[in-house]
Amino acid sequence: MNRIFSLLSLILFAGLIFTSCTKDDDEPVLPVIAFEQKPGLVTGDITAAYGDTLYFGIILQGNGTDNLIKFEIKANGNVIHESTLNTQNHTFGFYTVKGPNPEDVWSFAVTDAAGNRREETITITGEFGPxxxxxxxxxxxxxxxxxxxxxxxxxxxxxxxxxxxxxxxxxxxxxxxxxxxxxxxxxxxxxxxxxxxxxxxxxxxxxxxxxxxxxxxxxxxxxxxxxxxxxxxxxxxxxxxxxxxxxxxxxxxxxxxxxxxxxxxxxxxxxxxxxxxxxxxxxxxxxxxxxxxxxxxxxxx
Incomplete structure (x- = not known):
């Protein structure tokens, strides 16, 4: 009886391991969005005065299997830029000038051929004068x-x-x-x-x-x-x-x-x-x- 119980336990444990491995193997690998780390470029949330010029360098990296097919930039929910891609790697540079909003939220989203999507945001807070x-x-x-x-x-x-x-x-x-x-x-x-x-x-x-x-x-x-x-x-x-x-x-x-x-x-x-x-x-x-x-x-x- 003990031998049968031990055998059943071993089978159940092996099944759990197999299920766990299968789940990990099926987990999608998302594309990557990174910001160029160079002097003078915006790399994260910052404050800016009205009229300040803000430079961005965007780096997109695929998962090695599924090509990147779409890149989108929004400012405060409004689409500013869209690109159609077919590549594993893409870089994009742009600059903007700080407007009168107390806060501007810039969002960057990339989608690959498998439908995997990554989004990152940067918030520019106005530092205005009296x-x-x-x-x-x-x-x-x-x-x-x-x-x-x-x-x-x-x-x-x-x-x-x-x-x-x-x-x-x-x-x-x-x-x-x-x-x-x-x-x-x-x-x-x-x-x-x-x-x-x-x-x-x-x-x-x-x-x-x-x-x-x-x-x-x-x-x-x-x-x-x-x-x-x-x-x-x-x-x-x-x-x-x-x-x-x-x-x-x-x-x-x-x-x-x-x-x-x-x-x-x-x-x-x-x-x-x-x-x-x-x-x-x-x-x-x-x-x-x-x-x-x-x-x-x-x-x-």
């Missing part, structure tokens, strides 16, 4: 004798000037307000504003004419209010070619701008009293750092 906030800035149009028409955004403050004062501080003047053709405008001394203000202190008589350029955005008033870092400011200015004037201003319009000395900002229109003696009220957000960034990009190299 902004100065200036609220309820009231400016008068050219015939308003009671409200300043000229604005300086220097020395981490917003300062308004009457026309005569502005002439004495012309190197500091970044914007001016005027009414023409039924529309309220913001422009700058370098923006070809002539025949609007009168007298010897008119902007066309400046010897220093700072140029501020403007881009009308599609941002909502809430977007402006929530812009607590420099990312949306830089992004807004990158959306379209700039103009030397912001015209036809209406309540809740949001414009991006770039001052003569390289500071990017946004302004939101709070109120418009549209006539030559009228007023314009705006909020402004402007970067504390100077570099101008770029929007999110993808480039193969």
């Amino acid at each position: 902004v100065n906030n200036y609220t309820a800035i009231l400016m008068g149009a050219q015939s308003n004798a009671n409200t300043q028409s000229f604005l300086s955004l220097r020395d981490n403050k917003a300062t308004t000037y009457f026309q005569a004062e502005a002439f004495q501080n012309q190197a500091k003047i970044d914007m001016l307000c005027y009414f023409e053709g039924g529309q309220m405008f913001l422009a700058s001394p370098g923006g070809n504003v002539a025949g609007i203000f009168t007298g010897a202190t008119a902007p066309e008589n400046y010897t220093t004419r700072n140029l501020t350029q403007f881009v009308k955005t599609t941002f909502s008033a809430a977007d402006f209010d929530n812009a607590n870092t420099d990312a949306l400011l830089y992004y807004g200015y990158s959306l379209a070619p700039p103009s030397i004037k912001a015209g036809g201003l209406l309540k809740d319009d949001v414009y991006a701008f770039l001052t003569h000395n390289g500071f990017t900002g946004l302004f939101k229109v709070l109120d418009v009293n549209g006539n030559a003696s009228g007023t314009l009220k705006i909020d402004i957000k402007i970067v504390k750092e100077m570099p101008v960034g770029k929007s999110l990009e993808f480039h193969v190299y």
